[in-house]
Amino acid sequence: MSGVHVSTTINGDPVEFACPQDETLINSLRDRVGLTGVKEGCGTGDCGACSVTLDGRLVCSCLVLSAEVNGKEIATVEGMVEDGKLHPLQQQFIEHAALQCGICTPGILVAAKVLLERNPNPSEEEIRYALAGNLCRCTGYDKIVRAVQAAGKEMRKKSR
Amino acid sequence: MGHDSTYTNQKFKVVGTRVNRPDGVDKVTGRAKYGADAYAPGQLVGLFLRSPHAHAKIKKIDVSKAEKLDGVKAIITSADLPDLTGDDRDLTDILENCMARGRALYDGHAVAAVAAIDMQTAKKALKLIKISYQKLPHVTDVDQAMEPGAPIIHDFVRDRKTGKPSNVCKISQFGHGDVEAGFAEADVIIEKTFKTEQTHQGYIEPHACLANISSDNTGELWVTTQGHFGFRSTCAELLGMDVAKLKVTSSEIGGGFGGKTHVWIEPIALALSRKANRPVKVVMSRDEVFRASGPTSATSIDVKIGAKKDGTITGATADLRYTNGAFPGFWAMLGSMISFACYDIKHVKSIGYDVIVNRPKVAAYRAPSAPMPAFAIESVMDLIAAELKMKPIELRIKNAAKEGTRASYGPTYGPIGIGPTLDAAKNHPHMRARLKKNQGRGVACGFWFNFGGQTCVDLNIGIDGSVNLIVGTVDVGGSRASLALIAAEELGIPYEQVRANVGDTASLGHNDMTDGSRGTFSSGMATIFAARNAITVLRERAAKTWDIPLESVIWKEGAARATGKGNSNRPPLSLKELAASAPNTGGPIAGHNEVVADNAGVSFASHICDVEVDPETGVTKVIRYTVIQDAGKAVHPDYVEGQLQGGAAQGIGWALNEEYVYGDDGCLQNPGFLDYRIPVCSDLPFIDTQILEIPNPDHPYGIRGVGETSIVPPLAAIGNAVSNAVGVRMNHTPMSPIRILKAIEDSKA
Incomplete structure (x- = not known):
């Protein structure tokens, strides 16, 4: 199979790689770029563990072909730390014990970040629906929702 | 030396507090390494071919075309897996579940596996393996399987009374008293039938491992598991290896809930690696997890x-x-x-x-x-x-x-x-x-x-007085934090001074799986005893430093303190000070414990x-x-x-x-x-x-x-x-x- 050359920006850095035409973004990110924080739980877009943003839009990277991301900007969980400081969501997930096994955590953090950027003060219901595409089997989501609420509050305080 | 596990109603300082877990930052930044996140130079991709039939005789497997495909390095069928299980029927069943032997017993049962240089080649190779099946009658419902005339799945399973083949493999009875007499006393009796359908643990991380066996039959296995020691013994027995020559490292585990207490792909990944003489990584798809890893009963x-x-x-x-x-x-x-x-x-x-x-x-x-x-x-x-x-x-x-x-x-x-x-x-x-x-x-x-079970831990005091706790129970949901709290409590030091790690099979004695809710119970017990063991050593070092009898030294609030006549003016020796002086007082300081933690x-x-x-x-x-x-x-x-x-x-x-x-x-x-x-x-x-x-x-x-x-x-x-x-x-x-x-x-x- 002939390959494609992909030139993209990942977490602010220019990245180039070559891959087969039918390779999905998750596999390029994990196996070619080395960003194994992007997790595969299903490969069919049902679990959200591979959530990344593509030009700011939340996507399942298992449903995106790498050939499609040429010239686009990708953000993964690895890019959430800024100036050596954890993002408020990351910090609150630790403080609230919002993870047990942690395999869904990267995808949920990426999805929650998109939510809070669009809606800085979401209701519980809005949080629950925004995260409905991200499966967690350990927590029952209770502490996850609370951590997102706490992070939202902290971010609103900072932006004031 | 025996340890007293009797409960004492002590006041806790750090146990019961809500500290941040030691693996938290790695898990929110994507750094934590799970089953599929390992890499070895020269690694191959391993894939399974699975039965599309619920029950079928495997008449022939032809791998000749697949073997000739460029980039294919090994193919395994049951012919490559001699039965080394002796009279251990349970182990034979595990072997047969990992790879069908003559018959496919369920939709998704593995029938062959390949290792190739990349995913594309491995997928192509699977398509080139030709299998001729003869379909057999099947049964999936529990009540139907018990009916006379139901398709029989294993001839070796026999009805206890008639001796005829049956699908009922075990009948168990518990209770006491005389139930008929009990019902005779009742004013109201309700009788009803219920059904529950089969469910899966549904852990988000599929089974994954990286197997690496050398030609001298020694090797390593990186795997997502609830019990790397158990995986080691099962894999070693199935493949004819010494347990000491197979080092198993448990990755971070992306959920298990019991489903990762059993081997599924691991023995085959090791067999592929041995045959190919290269590392082989196998990651199940979600479809495979549902079809071929263990759900619970209907x-x-x-x-x-x-x-x-x-x-x-x-x-x-x-x-x-x-x-x-x-x-x-x-x-x-x-x-x-x-x-x-x-x-x-x-x-x-x-x-x-x-x-x-x-x-x-x-x-x-x-x-x-x-x-x-x-x-x-x-x-x-x-x-x-x-x-x-x-x-x-x-x-x-x-x-x-x-x-x-x-x-x-x-x-x-x-x-x-x-x-x-x-x-x-x-x-x-x-x-x-x-x-x-x-x-x-x-x-x-x-x-x-x-459940309690076999457990051991090592507690090593670092040269700066920080403490490294090594446990053998996989952390499925925050147990490293709990165990570090327990070590800190016993030693009388802050939680932050302790780091808990899960050791690989080469660094600790055998530990049973993290199952039966045993992680914090049993490793917690071993941690308490190991810490008390280390405290005895610390007291000995202080006694030596002060040149007073051991009995005159107590351990309190993270420091050795001299007691008794003439000793009250001695300033206490902290854990840090004792760690710093260790080279001159007898060498490294550690505590150990091996225990069967009973009465969970x-x-x-x-x-x-x-x-x-x-x-x-x-x-x-x-x-x-x-x-x-x-x-x-x-x-x-x-x-x-x-x-x-x-x-x-x-x-x-x-x-x-x-x-x-x-x-x-x-x-x-x-x-x-x-x-x-x-x-x-x-x-x-x-x-x-x-x-x-x-x-x-x-x-x-x-x-x-x-x-x-x-x-x-x-x-x-x-x-x-x-x-x-x-x-x-x-x-x-x-x-x-x-x-x-x-x-x-x-x-x-």
Whole structure:
């Protein structure tokens, strides 16, 4: 199979790689770029563990072909730390014990970040629906929702 | 030297606080390495070819074309796996489950595996393997598999009485008294049949490993597992290796819930690596996880309970039929032990039938086998209460087991939490909340044995006085934080001074799996003893430094202190100071412990649940949920709450949505998260928790396991709530919209 050359920006850095035409973004990110924080739980877009943003839009990277991301900007969980400081969501997930096994955590953090950027003060219901595409089997989501609420509050305080 | 594990009512300084977990930053930044995240130079991609048939004779496997494909480095079929298991039938079954031997026994059963230079080549190679099957009659339903004339799956399984081939591989009976006499005393008797469909643990991380065996038959395995020591022994036995020559490292684990206590792909990955003489990475797809790793049993259960007018249960029986998948197991045996464990019943009997069917081999799933009989029995408890016009919770309180009760499975209970959790439920504000139209409330109880087992830990004092705790129980949900808290408590130092790590199989003695809710209970016990062991060494070093007898040195608040005449002016020697002077006082300082942690302390819970059922669509929404459970001692309350909430959520999924759907062809029709729907964030409310602490008398800190019991009551709590909401008794999980609508319809007919 002939390959494609992909030139993209990942977490602010220019990245180039070559891959087969039918390779999905998750596999390029994990196996070619080395960003194994992007997790595969299903490969069919049902679990959200591979959530990344593509030009700011939340996507399942298992449903995106790498050939499609040429010239686009990708953000993964690895890019959430800024100036050596954890993002408020990351910090609150630790403080609230919002993870047990942690395999869904990267995808949920990426999805929650998109939510809070669009809606800085979401209701519980809005949080629950925004995260409905991200499966967690350990927590029952209770502490996850609370951590997102706490992070939202902290971010609103900072932006004031 | 023996250690005293008796509970002492000590005041805790750090145990019970909500500290941040040591692996937190790695897990929120994507750095934590799970099963599929390892890489070895020259690694190959391993893929499995699986049976598309529920039951078929494998007449021929032709790998010649696949072998010739460029980039294919190894192909394994059962012909490459000599049976080295001797007379160990269980081990033979594991081998045959990992790779079919002559027959495919279920849809998804592995029949061949390839290792190739990349995914594309491996996929091509699978397509080039030609297998000729001869389809055989199949059976997937537990009741049908027990009928005369049902297709027989294993000829070696025989009926105990007739000696003829049968699918019933085990019959177990527990109980005491004379149930007929018990029923004769009853004023009311209710008898009912229940069914629960098969569910999967549904961990988000598929099975994954990186195997690397050299030509000298030594090697390494990186794997997502709940027990790397157990994986090591099973793999080594199947492949004819010495355990000491196979180093198994447990990755971070992306959920297990019992499903990662069994090997599935690992022995084959090692065999591929040995044949190819290259590292081989195998990662299951989600489809493979559903079709070929162990779900829990589907069941069919008859329950009969009799009670006097005042609510006293006089007799109770349960007949429990469990699917075991394609190989013999003991799941109904567990079910028959658990059935009536919550209650003090004079005449009680449970009989369990373990049944082989053409489904994947059943694996443990959180309190394995317990939620199903709880669904049946707790439903009948509500029917009895209704008949007697008693409140369901009062009937339960009246019959609750207590200290001194002889459990239906044999032992006599010590101090237990069923009564206290029921009392707490009765007094909980949730019980007084008003219900609206189409809403219903359900209460249910649950039990789990808990397990201790073989455990060892090392506790090494670093040269700067920081402490490295090495444990052998895989951390499935925050146990490293709990164990570091325990080490800090014993040593009298801040939590931050301790770092807990999970050691690989080359760095510690054998540890049993993280199962039976044993992680914090048993490694916690070993950590206490190892810390006390290290404290003795620290005291010796201080005694040597001061040149006074050991008996004159005590350990308090993180420092050695001289006591007795003439010693009171000596300034204490802190852990840091003693660590710094270690090179001159006898060398490195460490503590060790090896223990069989007995008497894990049984666990009980009571749950309250409110649901709203839409009578038009049959859709059920859980609107409020409360979990009350005895933890013995909550070492890290956040992660105890997490276990209570997580188990409840899994139980809610089991009760309302999740099920394996088999077609007439015996093939699984919904092997994916789209059609096997586990609860999502918008399906659930906040799950309230109340932790009770009734100390386990046989643990120094009073700890009981907390991980499993929370999945036991939800099926019944929701069943009772839905039945109350719609006015019709539900007797089949999942209570999907279709089943609820049909139950309503049938009741009108």
